[in-house]
Amino acid sequence: MTVEPGGASSLRDGYDALLLDLDGTLYQGPLAMPGARAALASGTQALYYVTNNASRSPSEVAAHLTELGFDASESRVVTSSQSAARLLAEKIEPGAAVLVVGTEALADEVARVRLRPVRLFADSPVAVVQGHSPTTDWAILAEATLAIRSGALWVAANVDSTLPTERGLVLGNGSMVAALxxxxxxxxxxxxxxxxxxxxxxIRRSGSLRxxxxxxxxxxxxxxxxxxxxESLLVLTGVSTAIDVLRATEEQRPTFVASELGALNRPADESRVGEDRRFSVDFDGTDLVIEPKGRSIGTADSVTLLRHVAVSAWKYPEFGRVTSTHPAVSALVSDWGA
Known part of the structure; x- marks a missing residue:
């Protein structure tokens, strides 16, 4: 039996499983996000790790997570390479050749669904599967180009244009997909x-109802x-920023927004996108204008204000800037890029 978020003691208590992204959420490259391990350590929810990155096998991902101190097992890692292999198996005959643009981990998933991974157009592939690999080069992209132009089915593990690392954002699989x-x-x-x-x-793997x-x-x-x-929680530890939240299209709007994963262990209403009675937000035909309703803004921080302003920003997506005549409010929004 689950508890509705509004009546839960913490945000996570409203759910029976957490479907967790990895890159930019739990870690960047080899480094765990500050506080991420502690944030996930409490609670009874099943933890499933869901990654678009197809470069590593589930066992390798689980080993990395375990090394970083997270509670992980291979059975609770769900990768885009597995999903890509499933799509292929549903559409082509067993034993068919599939040209792999990606790592051996992706090739192994192709073989696991009784298809034959190959690397050359000369091997007559009927499909191409493409996932992230740091060694992808012109040669393998040329083989894939020949196959796709000859009518091969093309499956991409993901189309992420960038990949967060400890050094910053670098090109992701979507950038290579764009080339093809x-x-x-x-x-x-x-x-x-x-x-x-x-x-x-x-969802199927976790058996979760909520x-x-x-x-x-x-x-x-x-x-x-x-x-x-x-429902979803966006943490501002990776790619998306405050201004991205304000400009989010309807299909990209989260239920909750927080600065980090510790929000999972605080009351749900503290992270829920919604109006804050301490502020007013008016659209003047050009900009969103924020003003406090009292003399002080109290303990409000930048992310608290962001969740409030998002309601108006989504109502008036044509807004130009976010402004305020109040110095403390102006200071909070100064790093939004809005």
Whole structure:
């Protein structure tokens, strides 16, 4: 039996499973996000790790998570490579050749569904599967181009344009997908977030009746949650920023927004997107103007204000800037880029 979020003692208590993104949410490269381990350590919810990154096997991902101190097992890791392999198996005959643009981990998932991974167009592939690999080069993209232009089915593990690392954002699988899209004038089937297959596989694997999606990207994690009708928590530790939240299209709007994962263990209403009685937000035809209703803004911080302003920003998506005549409010919004 689950508890509705509004009556729960903490945000996470309203859900029976957490479907957790990895890159930018739990870690960046080899480093865990500050406070992430402690935030997940309490609670009885099942933890499932759902990643668009197809470069590593579930066992490798689980080992990395365990090394960083997270409670993880291979059976609770759901990758876009697994979902991509499932899509292939549903559409082509067993034993068919699939040209793999990606790591051996992706090739292993193809083999696991009784398909034959190959690396050359000369091997007559009937499909191409593409996932992130740091060693992807012109040669393998050329093989894939030949196959796709010859009519091969094309499945992309994900279309993330960037990948968060400890050094900052670098190009992701979507940037490589864009190269093939340009070269072939074709569009792939997509397995990973925000497309539904990966989220559907995660829900099925977890057996959850009311899961919460947790991630750092509006265009993958949050849109993916909305695509399958799930509630979501956006943490501002990775790719998406405050201004991204304010400019979010309807399909990318989260249920909750927080600065970090510790929000899972605080009351749900502290992170829920909604109006704050301490402030008014008016649209003057050009800008959103925020003013406090009292002399003091109390303990309000930048993210608290963001959740309030988002309601008006989504109502008036044509707004230009976010402004205020109150110095303390202006200071809070100064780093939004709005």
């Amino acid at each position: 899209r340009t070269a072939t004038s074709s569009e792939p089937l997509v397995a990973g977030k925000p497309a539904a297959p990966l989220m559907e596989d995660a 899961p919460l999606v947790v991630g750092d990207r509006l265009d993958t994690d949050i849109e993916g949650a909305n695509a399958v009708g799930l």
